[in-house]
Amino acid sequence: EIVLTQSPGTLSLSPGERAILSCRASQSVSNYYLTWYQQKPGQAPSLLIYGASSRATGIPDRFSGSGSGTDFTLTISRLEPEDFAVYYCQHYDSSPLITFGQGTRLEIK
């Protein structure tokens, strides 16, 4: 089973700053199956980035995904007030098994 470890657990930043969130896999994974979600309080998660680097429909270009192998990054270039939320990475493998990271909480400093 592939384990996804996200860091940091909590990230405290101010609007306008850059956020860098990490997702590390316990073994090398395919970019195609690496996804990022955003979850705001009281809401379902929403699709943010798929295929490690492709933005989902309607996602602003301040969000970007990168990485390969075991290390993946979600970058928010200039934080807007609505970006403060919890972010999860997710992976699918052919077992099939779908796993999520434990999440990174992005909070206003």
Added chain:
Amino acid sequence: QVQLQESGPGPMKPSETLSLTCAVSGGSVSSGSYYWSWIRQPPGKGLEWIGYIFYTGSTNYNPSLKSRVTMSVATSKNQFSLKLTSVTAADTAVYYCARMPRYSGNNFDYWGQGTLVTVSS
């Protein structure tokens, strides 16, 4: 616009069987392009994939829950369902249904709003 809506029980007691249904609108569960999934989230915690079903009835379940999970699909009603047997307090969670495109990285592009299931004696 695809919409998913979960419906399920009120409070539950340990050992009971949880039954949830997800009604799909704006799209068809009979589409060969999607899997239909269940995911849960205990209060204040992270996400756990439960399983998914194809319109043919083919299923895949999380091995950690496989012995207690059954999913089904009702194409005539455009809905799919989850049964989880022998629930305990550890099954207390918000349960989400979601759509998973087959050819786009097997992620979840549309989610229901979620329904809280509380298991307590």
